[in-house]
Amino acid sequence: MSRYKDKISKKAVALKYDNDQIAPMIVASGMGHVAEKIVELAADNNVPVYEDTSLATVLSRLELGTEIPEELYKAIVDIYVYFLKFSPSNSPSTSEADTNKS
Numbered sequence: 001m002s003r004y005k006d007k008i009s010k011k012a013v014a015l016k017y018d019n020d021q022i023a024p025m026i027v028a029s030g031m032g033h034v035a036e037k038i039v040e041l042a043a044d045n046n047v048p049v050y051e052d053t054s055l056a057t058v059l060s061r062l063e064l065g066t067e068i069p070e071e072l073y074k075a076i077v078d079i080y081v082y083f084l085k086f087s088p089s090n091s092p093s094t095s096e097a098d099t100n101k102s
Contacts, residue, residue: 012038013059014047015068015076023067024076029060048083 012035014028028038042049055075059068068076 010035011053011056011060012036013056014038014042015059017080021067023070023073025067026059026062026064029062029064031060048086050079050082052079 009031011031013026015024016027017024030038039049058072062068
């Protein structure tokens with residue numbers, strides 16, 4: 001796949017969870033340049049980034065401001081648990097769950 005196609009096909013979705021919510025909510029979603037900006041903003045604000053192309057594809061189809069559907073709870077919980085295993089001082093800012101780019 002060409003570098004250009006890699007850049008335009010990259011997807012990113014940002015989730016937010018508050019204790020008063022039932023499930024995490026989609027707060028940002030984008031492809032290409034917008035996806036790169038979402039990841040850049042996360043890094044600038046010490047927000048961990050988890051790469052999973054398949055999950056990003058599914059989540060990117062949801063509207064902003066919606067809670068994730070129940071069918072995706074397990075996948076999202078697994079990601080949250082993964083990040084809880086690392087202390088902020090030694091955790092990498094990016095983790096690769098799926099190295100295949102869509």
